[in-house]
Amino acid sequence: MWLITGASRGLGRAFAEAALAGGDRVVAAARNVAPLEELAGKYPDHLVSLSLDVTDRRAVVAGVQRAADAFGGLDVVVNNAGAMLYGMVEEATEEQIRAHLDVNFFGAVWVAQAVLPHLRARGGGRLLQVTSMGSGGGMATVGFYGAGKAALDSVSEALAMEVEGFGIKVTIVQMGGYDTGLFTAGMTTTEPLAQYQPLRTEMEAMWGDALAPEPHTAAPVIMELAALPDPPRRLIIGSQSFDHVLQMDRDQVELYRTWEQLSRNAPG
Structure with missing residues (x-):
């Protein structure tokens, strides 16, 4: 049985459809479940x-x-539930930052904490933590998105070590760019x-207008991952x-090596 958060659209919806097509049972969770009626x-x-x-x-514990x-x-x-905060670090309000991390980081932590007793009681299970290919470093205009995903990466690494003895396998799923x-x-x-407009224009040009792949194209990889007897702790989704x-x-x-001598000038 699958529990998928953020299942009303995008990747969550694609994963739910793939699991159902394979004959599995799914609980699809979302703030708005109306799109799931069909x-x-x-x-x-x-x-x-x-x-x-x-x-x-x-609500997560009860759900x-x-x-x-x-x-x-x-x-x-x-x-899988997540959101995007788009803009420069200086521009973001406290309310925006806290609301963003409440979904992308704390929300994921609450779900993980709530499901662990159930998985442990069954003697194991799979927990797929959906992060991002960009979680390894920050990028202008999406700094807080990267920050939330990086924090989830780190917590998930710790979590994987903590629950492996219970037969629970945690995989950090680093998603590429999908539509x-x-x-x-x-x-x-x-x-x-206004001070950031030149950089904003540059970043928008870098993002470009290329069409991102449809979410359903990633679903077969997730199905295969979930079925592996010994899954990896991290998996990048997407060839590019x-x-x-x-x-x-x-x-x-390369950056570390360039400044290696300065690093080694201090003990520890």
Whole structure:
């Protein structure tokens, strides 16, 4: 049985459809479950829609219990709910920053905490923590998105070590760029400061107008990942994204090597 958060659109919806097509049962959680009505009609015995705001910790605990009760337990949990805060670091308000991290970081933590007792009681399970190919470093205009995903990366590494002894496998799923609606329906935008307009224009040109792949093209990889007896702790999703991440890692190593002597001038 699958529990998927952020399942009403984008990647979450694609993962839910793939699991259902494979004969699995799914609890699809989202703030607004109305978009799931058609899917529920198609799979009345295999899909349960769950209205859930992941930023509400008490609601998450109660919602996860309802999800476990729906089909008698949890096997695969996809921690996918997320949003985008677009703008320069200086431009973002305290309210925007806190609201963003409440979804992308704290919400994911609340879900992980709530599902662990259920997975442990079954003697194991899979927890897929959806982060980003860009979580290894910050980038202008999407700094807080990267920050939330980087924090989730770090916590998930620790979590994987903590729960492995219970038979629970945690995988950090570093998603590439897909046409998920994250930059439209899922986006909050800062109030632009004129001083950053040249950089904003440069970044928009860099993003370009190239069409991103449809979310359903990533779903087969997630299905295969969930079925692996010994899954990796991290997995990059997307061929181009794989190349980008490797290049970022090479650049980081080169930077460290360039300043190695200065680093070694201090003990410790």
